[in-house]
Amino acid sequence: MQRHPYLKEEHEIFRKSFRKFLEKEAYPYYDQWEKERMIPRSFWDKMGQNGFLCPDVDEAYGGLGVDWSFSVVINEELEKVGSSLIGIGLHNDIVVPYITAYGTEEQKNKWLPSCISGQLITAIAMTEPGTGSDLANIKTTAIKDGDDYIINGQKTFITNGLQSDLIIVACVTDPNAKPKHRGISLIAVERDSPGFSRGRKLDKVGLHAQDTTELIFEDCRVPKANIIGKEGKGFFYLMNKLQQERLLVAIAGQVAAEEMLQMTIDYVKSREAFGQPISKFQHTQFKIAEMATEIAMGRAFLDQLIVEHIAGNDVVTKVSMAKWRLTETAKKVATECMQLHGGYGYMEEYKIARRYRDIPVTGIYAGTNEIMKVIIAKNLGL
Template identity: 45%
Template sequence: MSLDSLSRTAYDDDHEAFRQTVRQFMEKEIAPNQAAWAEAGIVDKDIWLKAGELGLLCPTVPEEYGGLGLDFRYNAIVAEESSYNGRVTTGFSLHSDIVVNYIVSYGSEEQKREWLPKMISGEVVTAIAMTEPGTGSDLQGLKTTAKKDGNHYVINGSKTYITNGQNADLVLVCVKTDTEVQPAWKGVSIVLVEANREGFERGRNLDKIGMDEADTSELFFNDVRVPMTNCLGEEGKGFIYLMSELPQERLSIAVSAQASAQRAFDDTVEFTRDRKAFGKPILDFQNTRFVLADIKSKLQVGWAHLDWALNRHAKKELTAEEGAAAKLWHTDLQWEVMDKCLQLHGGAGYMNEYPIARAWRAARVTRIFGGTNEIMKELIGRTL
């Protein structure tokens, strides 16, 4: 199976040539390791170096920093093929679609030259630490502080649900550099923290419902000293930076959700064609055909919308509410597809040995991370 049979408007021949490289990598290096990585609860760090060698990490980074200088649609291809053919949450999207953009957009020249080449090669794995125990989606309620001491910040606090937390070599930490200023968002900054800093500790690799192979961690900061030059951009502008990069993050989530839904559908068509009940294939029952026909129609609409969003984003025209809407719609579709496809697998769908079971579990979180879908509705509603 592949995504080649779809009629797409977001990609040209160069994009599709890149897709073939990505697909071969996913089929050879990623998919065969799914079970082992799921058992370990973490992706082998060596795979980052292999991905870097092929140019699959951070393809949008400008050439002057060792990147390919490509558009976000190349990132989208990595996300699509990872969801469809890799079936593994590698952490690449967090690294390439989210973290790197902050450094490219707001980093100092020194920060860019220090970190971007290593992120492209896979030598450095990154994470971004926003969420704290008790704050959830409320970034203005941060408790982690970075207090000035001479020409250093001293960071104290904790973070949770941090993707790539166990593998990360560099963490972009959202902190309060001013706890008194009002409104509270004016006191938020982003500080780069290297994982080898004294006082930085990784907590548990959290036990999740799904995405078993993705390391998701608690992080602790106990008097962690970093130079003030580690501040990303201007002090106090962190909240603005975070808000400006969210459309791409949410579009990235939508891309992965759509591709994983397509794979679940394709697998289910094959399963119902082969599995028999009462002497005939399950696919021959009208209910099965109607359910799958409904899904196929919605997937068709989904791909058209996704291409529209990707093309708008490539032209830097995708708005915050459009990014929120993409995340909302595609993750809701993903869950609908997963649940109906699992049902059509019958008892087999409840067994982890079948891909639909793992996909169903993994899909549940996509309506939560990147901002819950309820928050997406609130953001869209504010523009009415």
């Protein structure tokens, strides 16, 4: 395994201890979680107790105050266990950064310690039944009423939707804004807010242990103090933070591809046909060589990108390239590796079957791969 350019000795020590934690607390139970369609809260609690939630948050709020490469290590190791653990990366690296970047001191003191301990599970609610990639056209409204906002609308495909205690909701606070995106704000809704309920838990093709649900707001009353940042700036905040979200998906795609390749190499060496291991057939060798090359090139691009992101550079174009390319590679690798497993690849007891189900959604969430191409083209001046 090559050494990532952004990792030092302390990251490797951290990786070993985190892997040891997962070998005890996650690997033995993951199949059961998939069957139960849920990651238990007890796992979140253990993650928090051991300092594996939101490690980059300032020590003043109970975090470790470390650089973001520790989060990269956490996300890589979680993906190795299984893709259904993405809700933890969402909590650590997508939702909580809205609070650290745009929250008031009062909000940070109120929520961050519990996000770090695992007592508070977070979610972000952007997508609506009629609005996927077209974020500027969301319909959920938040209208001022005294010291509160009254929220009405519905969200869907919400990761951590069932278990979440704190949800950052994209709402229209100014229906007359021109252009529309200037009327969008982010409002934090707490679990027990009156008028807030959860719809059905969605039955997905893959990511079975990840709770994904619909959220319903019917005259949901939330204090004005729960607005994240400034009113009307929500769309700008979302665009600002999507860079890290998409980078997270690219990391997951890359790690999944590396895992699938390794399990397939192991399999073709041990499986015999026509009196020899199938790894001896030229067709198998060529397929493996092609995948290994694409995966190695993807890793080189991704590692450099992570370095630039940690340095605070604007890498929106490159992130869009990585999110698109690395997830497409992962989808292709899933198909090729399942084929190389033969009939066994279609059996649930072989991990490749689960990967084959889990990977396709990486091309859809955090902005579809088609949207990534639109961003790339626009940023190339087309």
